[in-house]
Amino acid sequence: MRPFGYQRAASTRAAVEAVGAGDGAVFLGGGTNLVDLMRLGVATPHTLVDVTRIAPATIEETAGGGLLVGGGVRNGELAAHPLVRRRYPVLSQAVLAGASGQIRNMATVGGNLLQRTRCSYFQDVTKPCNKRQPGSGCPAREGDHRNLAIIGHSESCVATQPSDMAVALAALGATVHVEGPGGPRAVPMPGLHRLPGDQPQRDTVLGPGDLITAVELPPLPLAARSRYRKVRDRASFSFAVVSVAAALEVAGGVVRDCRIALGAVAHVPWRAETAEAALRGAEATEAEFTRAAELELAGARPLPGNAYKVPLARNLLVRVLTDLAEAP
Amino acid sequence: MTVTGARVTGSALDRVDGPEKVTGRARYAYEHRPRDVAYAVPVQAAIARGEVVDVDVDAVLQWPGVIAAMWHGNAPRLAPSAAAELAVLQSRQVAYRGQYVAVVVAETYEQACEAARLLRVQYEERPHDVALRVDHPGMYRPDHVNPDYPTDSSLGDPEAALASAAVVVDATYATPAEHHNPMEPHAAVAVWEEGGLTVHDSTQGASGLRATIAPLFGMPPDRVRIVSPYVGGGFGSKGKAHPHVVLAALAAKQVGRPVKLAVTRQQMFAVTGYRTPTVQRVRLGADGDGRLVAITHEAFEQTSTISEFAEQTTVATRMMYAAPHRHTSHRLVRLDVPTPTWMRAPGEAPGMFALESAMDELAVACGVDPVELRVRNDPERDPESGLPFSSRNLVACLREGARRFGWHERDPRPGIRRRGRVLVGTGVASSTYPAYRVASRASARAEPDGRFTVRIAAADIGTGARTVLTQLAADALAVPPERVRVEVGDSALPKASTAGGSMGTASWGTAVVRACEALMDELARHGGAVPPPGLSAEADTAQEVRGQRKLARHAYGAQFAEVGVDVDTGEVRVLRLLGVFAAGRILNPKTARSQFIGGMTMGMSMALLEESVLDREFGDYLNHDLAQYHLATCADVRDIEAAWVEEDDPDLNPMGSKGIGEIGIVGTAAAIASAVHHATGVRVRDLPIRLDKLVG
Numbered sequence A: 001m002r003p004f005g006y007q008r009a010a011s012t013r014a015a016v017e018a019v020g021a022g023d024g025a026v027f028l029g030g031g032t033n034l035v036d037l038m039r040l041g042v043a044t045p046h047t048l049v050d051v052t053r054i055a056p057a058t059i060e061e062t063a064g065g066g067l068l069v070g071g072g073v074r075n076g077e078l079a080a081h082p083l084v085r086r087r088y089p090v091l092s093q094a095v096l097a098g099a100s101g102q103i104r105n106m107a108t109v110g111g112n113l114l115q116r117t118r119c120s121y122f123q124d125v126t127k128p129c130n131k132r133q134p135g136s137g138c139p140a141r142e143g144d145h146r147n148l149a150i151i152g153h154s155e156s157c158v159a160t161q162p163s164d165m166a167v168a169l170a171a172l173g174a175t176v177h178v179e180g181p182g183g184p185r186a187v188p189m190p191g192l193h194r195l196p197g198d199q200p201q202r203d204t205v206l207g208p209g210d211l212i213t214a215v216e217l218p219p220l221p222l223a224a225r226s227r228y229r230k231v232r233d234r235a236s237f238s239f240a241v242v243s244v245a246a247a248l249e250v251a252g253g254v255v256r257d258c259r260i261a262l263g264a265v266a267h268v269p270w271r272a273e274t275a276e277a278a279l280r281g282a283e284a285t286e287a288e289f290t291r292a293a294e295l296e297l298a299g300a301r302p303l304p305g306n307a308y309k310v311p312l313a314r315n316l317l318v319r320v321l322t323d324l325a326e327a328p
Numbered sequence B: 001m002t003v004t005g006a007r008v009t010g011s012a013l014d015r016v017d018g019p020e021k022v023t024g025r026a027r028y029a030y031e032h033r034p035r036d037v038a039y040a041v042p043v044q045a046a047i048a049r050g051e052v053v054d055v056d057v058d059a060v061l062q063w064p065g066v067i068a069a070m071w072h073g074n075a076p077r078l079a080p081s082a083a084a085e086l087a088v089l090q091s092r093q094v095a096y097r098g099q100y101v102a103v104v105v106a107e108t109y110e111q112a113c114e115a116a117r118l119l120r121v122q123y124e125e126r127p128h129d130v131a132l133r134v135d136h137p138g139m140y141r142p143d144h145v146n147p148d149y150p151t152d153s154s155l156g157d158p159e160a161a162l163a164s165a166a167v168v169v170d171a172t173y174a175t176p177a178e179h180h181n182p183m184e185p186h187a188a189v190a191v192w193e194e195g196g197l198t199v200h201d202s203t204q205g206a207s208g209l210r211a212t213i214a215p216l217f218g219m220p221p222d223r224v225r226i227v228s229p230y231v232g233g234g235f236g237s238k239g240k241a242h243p244h245v246v247l248a249a250l251a252a253k254q255v256g257r258p259v260k261l262a263v264t265r266q267q268m269f270a271v272t273g274y275r276t277p278t279v280q281r282v283r284l285g286a287d288g289d290g291r292l293v294a295i296t297h298e299a300f301e302q303t304s305t306i307s308e309f310a311e312q313t314t315v316a317t318r319m320m321y322a323a324p325h326r327h328t329s330h331r332l333v334r335l336d337v338p339t340p341t342w343m344r345a346p347g348e349a350p351g352m353f354a355l356e357s358a359m360d361e362l363a364v365a366c367g368v369d370p371v372e373l374r375v376r377n378d379p380e381r382d383p384e385s386g387l388p389f390s391s392r393n394l395v396a397c398l399r400e401g402a403r404r405f406g407w408h409e410r411d412p413r414p415g416i417r418r419r420g421r422v423l424v425g426t427g428v429a430s431s432t433y434p435a436y437r438v439a440s441r442a443s444a445r446a447e448p449d450g451r452f453t454v455r456i457a458a459a460d461i462g463t464g465a466r467t468v469l470t471q472l473a474a475d476a477l478a479v480p481p482e483r484v485r486v487e488v489g490d491s492a493l494p495k496a497s498t499a500g501g502s503m504g505t506a507s508w509g510t511a512v513v514r515a516c517e518a519l520m521d522e523l524a525r526h527g528g529a530v531p532p533p534g535l536s537a538e539a540d541t542a543q544e545v546r547g548q549r550k551l552a553r554h555a556y557g558a559q560f561a562e563v564g565v566d567v568d569t570g571e572v573r574v575l576r577l578l579g580v581f582a583a584g585r586i587l588n589p590k591t592a593r594s595q596f597i598g599g600m601t602m603g604m605s606m607a608l609l610e611e612s613v614l615d616r617e618f619g620d621y622l623n624h625d626l627a628q629y630h631l632a633t634c635a636d637v638r639d640i641e642a643a644w645v646e647e648d649d650p651d652l653n654p655m656g657s658k659g660i661g662e663i664g665i666v667g668t669a670a671a672i673a674s675a676v677h678h679a680t681g682v683r684v685r686d687l688p689i690r691l692d693k694l695v696g
């Protein structure tokens, strides 16, 4: 590991300035992803600016009935919070489906959203990778991509965004509050993460020095009836193969409203807007759910090694919606 | 030793080293910190084949803390006889990606890591070939397979028998490369003192390692000492000397200081062995009732270009079932890949997946119950050697397992049982492992204060060997176990066999019992009193082992699995796993249970999860960490049970025991694969059985 400095930011401003200078300082949350990448030589910051004491670690109710979750809140606390569990079960379930208890207790909300892809090539500095070293190539296309993207990928990168939490936040339409060198701003979810295009090195729309200070959950009554389901190779402690976050409101057998996002299929948490539009006003039946899922996935362009994800995503989507529709 | 008089053997004695381990007093290899120690970090080849042209040593020597950087161009020479895999830095050739090409030594670990990262190595790369395929032109017939079995075997006319058989199963199975991934990664601390070498290593065999390492440095074995009292698992990956031990010793010699070297989890995927991938064709011919007339089993496997390891994949097939016409074979291809090695039940683990899956296919084809099919084909004698079995209780295991599992209620039709959105099915497979025993030595010593010390260069790699040897010694000495101290894990102790082949307890136990018996004779000669300097006795079991009757000695078992397969996602979860074993006398039910369920858990992991993914472009195993290489987690193991049937076999050893370290992994994957078929109607013949093979 390359020698590096460590400092605890005294204030949000100081942190933003330290990192915004663009000379190799980065924010440090729980370190559960960043420090691993430093050990692997993938990340080589010269200074870590610890923001766990300044990014607020509180969860507060907003005026409209939403919640404001501090960027420094630990994943474990977020999942366990009574209001999160009651109003946004999908979010609590998504967080609990990720990593392990130990990691969730260290990991922060800000860090979770900005964790990097688990593509094997990205994590191995002896190999080319456009995301790690722009222009060097993407060996995953010809090599191992069993768990990479089926939709929205580009010639230059087929990686997936690995966070479970982000999928729930994309479905809920959360707002990410950012404090940057140019002042504060709000970034909507989805919208924080970006598709790879020809700049796969950029995972998100944030720039150097942009600090995630909070995530705001909108008031959303239909989210009380929401669920996250994650498919994975083993029963725990593994990243999603495909996941679905969904909220559904049914009245008189008809879908009044819904929110759907897919995880582990794209470079972003994939908000299924096509399926949502197809379902609003449709009958809440398995046949309609299947039709909507197929419409959504019509744009999928799987690679030879991950074609199974298309029927998997369809089945999972149909199942989650059916379960939600049938739930008492 | 008379088994009937035993008081401690057979009881569930707690691990004698448990308190040391849980309090952290037990020191593992890397935790040794000799004075003035320096840290070595190896550099691995970034190409799969070619040559190292140059290494820019001078640049890293400028870095803070760096003491030395070595490669072929400046490393001390080892004895020319050194086997290629261990001839570290002795040539410019790169035989596989990840092979050691250089090492950096620094004052701190972090400095050494950084210098190793920055060290510039120039290669001349040549095209590589890393893909195992059955029709590879390089396929050849090795002289023998591990450890010294004939490569092929034939009896009768299997082709003709298959051609005329009423029912034929002809199927090809595949198992992927798998890595052992013991909890404690490999590590070595090398110290040169007065011309001799001491290595604190994490090894399954201190005596064997010493015998390998000493000649590399041109020394007699007694100038080398391997110390390894605690080992955090091995599964075969610590059975043989691996190049990091040589590298640590070489580096320590070069810098004139003790050197510590830790192999990282990532590095382990290239340099500490793995299980070869296999492709296996099995053909079974039977009459309409499922009585076998022919069995053929052909295996195709890989090894590296610098060392041959030929896994004995089809050897168990030679004695599992009766059939007049039979054939087994092994073919190997040398690829530009790391060298494979023993991994828990080498041969049986992949081979029995294929054979037992084929037996299940035969059961379906004949409409015979899979338990009954195996009972029907149980042989009287070893079908190929004609030798009598010392004991064989496969049928008892199948019957007892069927009873406990509730097998008789099973409806054989596949794909018809659903609980909610989950398809449920059950499967069974036989299990087996040879009961080996080899020569070892041990000493026993009595002190005037009533305490005893037993010494043997055995290895307790987490199995509980130290505990069981304590029990055996206590009974042989007729004292409570608290008065016996067993010392293991040091090549300075009486020479013993490696912890492998499930033969530790049989081999070491014989030596310990004999040494204690000799000490008791000594004591009797002294009128039962221990004179002030104490009394000692030794034993060497070479003659006893050589003189044992020629018999077919094997342990057997039956594995039963119930699985649930999600109809939407294809996710397979094992709902129940039961193993019933006939493995001679069980010496400690607590440690035995751990071995059985540990093996079964690993078998479940093999069935559903484990796969080292080879990257064709780069030639390495890609998923080289525990986030990517999936092992079963606690959540995957829901209901697991091991049981055993009484087995009295006087033809084994003084304890009447068979090995139990490996049998638990054998057959598990076939039982699970058969259960998946029963649940879904889909027969998965290539492991692991992941959801992508079932979702649709």
Ligand SMILES: Cc1cc2nc3c(=O)[nH]c(=O)nc-3n(C[C@H](O)[C@H](O)[C@H](O)COP(=O)(O)OP(=O)(O)OC[C@H]3O[C@@H](n4cnc5c(N)ncnc54)[C@H](O)[C@@H]3O)c2cc1C
Pocket (backbone or CB within 6 Å): A026, A027, A028, A029, A030, A031, A032, A033, A034, A035, A036, A051, A055, A071, A072, A075, A097, A098, A099, A100, A103, A106, A107, A108, A109, A110, A111, A112, A113, A114, A115, A162, A163, A164, A165, A210, A211, A212, A213, A237, A238, A239, A240, B627
């Ligand atoms: C073995 C393992 C298994 C895992 N499994 C899962 C899983 O199944 N599902 C899942 O979703 N995740 C999983 N994770 C990932 C885990 O969720 C992330 O590592 C964690 O959420 C990152 O949070 P952190 O606070 O530790 O981030 P850090 O590692 O501290 O930082 C991550 C990135 O975010 C930046 N950053 C941190 N805080 C801020 C901030 N406030 N503003 C701006 N930038 C910031 C850092 O500079 C860095 O680039 C797993 C991790 C491991 C190690």
Ligand code: SF4
Pocket (backbone or CB within 6 Å): A117, A119, A120, A121, A122, A128, A129, A130, A131, A132, A137, A138, A139, A140, A141, A148, A156, A157, A158, A159, A200
């Ligand atoms: S998919 Fe993206 S992250 Fe993976 S190798 Fe290609 S460019 Fe790199």
